[in-house]
Amino acid sequence: MGYLRTGSFMIFSDEGAPVEERKLSSQEIAKLEAAHQAAKAGRIEDLIKRRLTPAVRRVAITPGTPWGASSPFHMVYMDPMMSRGIVHLGGTEWLGGMHENIQAEQEALRKRQADAQAAAEARQAKEAEEKAQAEETAKKRMNGPEGEQLRRIVAEVQGAGGDQEALKKFIREDHELRQQGSKHLRDFAWDVFSICTSTAKLPDLRYKPCRMSTETVRFKDGCDYWLGVNEVGRQIKVVNGKQVAMTETETIHDQGATLWVKVGDGGWSKDGNWGGYLQVDCATAKGKWIDSSNGWVTTVAGKGDPVTFYDMGTHYQIWQGDRETGRPLTVEGDYLRFNKGATPGKFNLDSF
Structure with a gap:
């Protein structure tokens, strides 16, 4: 889990992460x-x-279709003039003959379908018989x-x-x-x-973080400055002068832009922990840096303090500076804050 990221990544709050991995006793x-x-x-x-x-012979069975077993696309075509009630080619006698031909064709189709169904049932019965014989043969061979x-x-x-x-x-x-x-x-x-x-396969009980849209760190309040979570998009939109409810997809797309960052300078790693100066790597505020002068995390024009990602096994603690002299990252009122003396928040990363 703990290694220096060389590409860009997202950060998300993961307060539900367990303190330590579940292990089998x-x-x-x-x-x-x-x-x-x-x-x-x-x-x-x-x-x-x-x-x-013994191997049992398998027979492919294609059930009959409403239009006959020979072809699922077998259709009876009628003269398009008939749908308009136009009599031609012999008048009513021709129509009567056409009607009889249609009935005969439909009856033939029904017979072919019934024959195909009977053949399929016969093949199924034969397969069942062969399977029973094979099992009986196997029983005799085993003894x-x-x-x-x-x-x-x-x-x-x-x-x-x-x-x-x-x-x-x-x-x-x-x-x-x-x-x-x-x-x-x-x-x-x-x-x-x-x-x-062979040995017993033990279940994989490792915690697998799952990023939720609401827990993903985004730009807040429609600007490229404040950062936080639970950035909910609009619920109502105006269509033709009327207010209508937005769909869930529209609401998600209306959220603030997701923050993507990278270690832009001073990258290091040791014992699973790593850090450096975080730089914005998305279209919104691209090239700016992540810092905090008064605790609240924002984007700034120049490098401020480096951050450290401490690998806790199931999640990260993120500190401004380090544990000895810095402040842990927390979520306060849905905004990111480096809060000295606070219980460190739980965070995880995602880079697809």
Whole structure:
């Protein structure tokens, strides 16, 4: 977390950050490792079953569409003159024949759709039957010579005790595994070894800061001088002489400009802490510097005091100067302030 930023970045208030990272206790770690060890037998059993289960043929099924199974875009086109009630090409007799043709075509489409649905159901039933047969075959194989062969390999791999060289020696010297046509058995042995030597994956409990728009440091009061948070945009706008509520997106876009800064001069880092002179690096007040003469943080024309970012693990403390002689950064009334004697605020950075 703590390293000197060489590019521009945003600052945001993060008072919800924990004081320290959450860590698993030794009892919690032991429980996770025990559960992982207990699951290894089941994983090996599943591996054996997969090895002995015949592949089931998969059939792609395309359900029928309202317009027929042959094409989802099959349409019945009618003469555009009919929609205007114009009789032609045989008058009412032609219209009657056209109507009968449409009915016949629609009936044919319904039959094709029904046939396609029946075929799909038949294919699904066939797949289910083949899957049941494959599972029955796998069960017989697991209880037969093939299953015994794989379980012998499992026992030998477990006997290697996680020693890779011992496993290689077993593969070289075993009369079954060393044969040219036994690559599948050698691969199986290595798969079992991977399961046996795997370790429990511990959850990542590290705090992950999440920047909120309202907590982001922005220019305040519609100027390029004051800095703070909770800079709320207008809620009402005028349209055709009437006041209407702005959307959430419009309100966010109407907020003060986000402050982007960089270490413009005097950059340093040590033991995870770093600092230097902060310079504005966004369109608003670009090139100015961040400083405070009376505590309230503003942009100024020239360099003032350097700042120090102290890495607290889950957040930063930002000080004007340093802890020995300076003042910590806080949020007071939604404005940034270097406040001597105050409890340091919690801040984090974002640079996309």
